[in-house]
Amino acid sequence: MSTSTYAYYPGCTLHATAKEYDVSARLVCEKLGVGLEELDDWTCCGASSAHTTNEMLAVALPVRDLRTAEKMGKPLAVACALCFNRLKVTEHELADKVKLDAVNQLAGSDFKNSTQVVHLLEILYDRRKSIAVSKPLKGLKVASYYGCMLVRPHEITHFDDPENPQMMDKLMTALGAQPLEWDFKTACCGASLPLTRRDIVLKLSHRLLAQAKQLGADCVAVACPMCQFNLDTYQEAINKKFGESINLPILYFTQIAGLAMGLSPKELDLDKHFTDPIPMLRNKGLA
Amino acid sequence: MVTAATVTPSPVSDLRTFVEKQSGQRIFDCYQCGKCSAGCPVDYAMDLGPRQIMRAIQLGLKKEVMQSTTIWLCVSCETCSSRCPAKIDIARVMESLRILAVAEGSPPADKHIDLFHRTFLDVIRQYGRAHEFSLSAAYILKTRAFSNMGLATKMLSKGKLEIMPSRVKGASEVKKIFSNTKSSAGMNVSGAVKAEGKH
Numbered sequence: 001m002s003t004s005t006y007a008y009y010p011g012c013t014l015h016a017t018a019k020e021y022d023v024s025a026r027l028v029c030e031k032l033g034v035g036l037e038e039l040d041d042w043t044c045c046g047a048s049s050a051h052t053t054n055e056m057l058a059v060a061l062p063v064r065d066l067r068t069a070e071k072m073g074k075p076l077a078v079a080c081a082l083c084f085n086r087l088k089v090t091e092h093e094l095a096d097k098v099k100l101d102a103v104n105q106l107a108g109s110d111f112k113n114s115t116q117v118v119h120l121l122e123i124l125y126d127r128r129k130s131i132a133v134s135k136p137l138k139g140l141k142v143a144s145y146y147g148c149m150l151v152r153p154h155e156i157t158h159f160d161d162p163e164n165p166q167m168m169d170k171l172m173t174a175l176g177a178q179p180l181e182w183d184f185k186t187a188c189c190g191a192s193l194p195l196t197r198r199d200i201v202l203k204l205s206h207r208l209l210a211q212a213k214q215l216g217a218d219c220v221a222v223a224c225p226m227c228q229f230n231l232d233t234y235q236e237a238i239n240k241k242f243g244e245s246i247n248l249p250i251l252y253f254t255q256i257a258g259l260a261m262g263l264s265p266k267e268l269d270l271d272k273h274f275t276d277p278i279p280m281l282r283n284k285g286l287a
Numbered sequence: 288m289v290t291a292a293t294v295t296p297s298p299v300s301d302l303r304t305f306v307e308k309q310s311g312q313r314i315f316d317c318y319q320c321g322k323c324s325a326g327c328p329v330d331y332a333m334d335l336g337p338r339q340i341m342r343a344i345q346l347g348l349k350k351e352v353m354q355s356t357t358i359w360l361c362v363s364c365e366t367c368s369s370r371c372p373a374k375i376d377i378a379r380v381m382e383s384l385r386i387l388a389v390a391e392g393s394p395p396a397d398k399h400i401d402l403f404h405r406t407f408l409d410v411i412r413q414y415g416r417a418h419e420f421s422l423s424a425a426y427i428l429k430t431r432a433f434s435n436m437g438l439a440t441k442m443l444s445k446g447k448l449e450i451m452p453s454r455v456k457g458a459s460e461v462k463k464i465f466s467n468t469k470s471s472a473g474m475n476v477s478g479a480v481k482a483e484g485k486h
Contacts, residue, residue: 042455
């Protein structure tokens with residue numbers, strides 16, 4: 001991938017619950033010489049809710065942002081795994097010319113469906129060998145957690161392997177860290193259910209956190225704000241409910257890359273997490 | 288479980304026709320191997336598992352399908368779809384069932400999840416972007432699920448919740464997209480489904 005400047009779609013959560021993802025992504029890309037030009041006046045992709053109610057709404061909302069990127073003539077870098085999924089589904093659906101015309105008519109737009117959508121993880125993965133690692137993450141055992149939205153449906157996202165993806169693991173190796181083999185790389189964390197069925201989120205997140213801990217992980221690396229939220233915010237509740245003492249920092253892969261590139265925990269907003277990663281990083285001599 | 292006593296096939300195969308048109312999936316390709324239910328992370332919490340839903344659609348058991356918690360609990364993780372040996376996108380089938388439920392205005396088996404999605408979309412319609420504070424506040428007030436407030440306070444203390452929604456110029460365009468797509472809920476649908484959805 002030779003492109004060095006991308007249109008950038010942060011997505012709604014990166015301005016609130018996932019601020020640290022936005023901050024670390026921008027810093028890391030800047031250091032890598034990858035330009036991120038935020039889409040002007042971007043709006044929500046419809047997330048988990050639009051496609052459960054109205055299929056036209058579910059594609060018409062992303063079209064607004066995809067069209068902005070198309071006009072910029074740049075590939076679109078997406079941070080949030082859920083946004084990435086919805087944008088890829090839209091691209092796939094609109095390969096049907098009849099549907100594309102119908103959506104353009106509904107949205108009053110002239111989208112040609114020529115925007116190339118990539119996830120930030122792909123951008124870092126492709127450049128992993130040229131990352132200037134000033135602080136190799138020696139001894140840091142990382143459970144790479146891809147979640148659902150990047151890898152499935154594979155026919156649409158074309159992202160890595162849907163059952164045993166490797167991109168994040170290989171990125172971790174390039175950063176000097178030690179990726180762990182584990183079972184829950186692409187298992188669901190409970191997704192958008194925290195407000196409605198917290199019991200399900202606690203159960204699903206518990207099983208994967210418990211295995212990561214059992215295998216000796218120092219942290220879990222994520223690429224999805226929804227996964228980060230569920231695994232981090234509810235860790236205390238999980239410990240209480242299941243009598244566990246899990247204390248696993250849930251870090252964005254961009255934050256981990258930033259550490260290896262010599263950025264400070266403060267610059268990378270590592271104090272935004274509920275499970276404090278600083279004691280663990282100090283122990284490893286990484287903070 | 289669907290038992291013999293509760294089986295009430297609908298007179299026509301409305302349900303299957305709708306689902307096949309809406310989802311583009313061939314329901315009779317399912318030969319009930321059960322791989323979907325085996326891999327579904329939420330199967331344990333559903334009244335009918337994904338495999339049972341597929342069979343019930345084949346049999347035209349509309350009431351059983353539409354009143355199941357399954358269609359609301361499905362988190363669209365797509366595990367079933369990616370493992371189905373008959374290459375049926377089962378998550379897409381679930382999606383089409385939710386679209387049908389919304390279009391028909393049938394009472395959802397899980398009111399809270401339905402309400403969450405409605406509230407989420409209301410926020411986007413209003414502001415153009417999701418705004419977690421407005422969403423949580425509206426949802427908590429409507430459901431009186433005040434146990435979620437402790438979490439909101441924690442998020443605020445970490446600076447991870449913005450009190451004010453961001454002002455987006457495109458918000459008016461988004462409103463227009465909402466109103467223009469309103470009548471397309473349940474498109475491809477014959478007389479069995481109302482042409483205009485509730486949203």
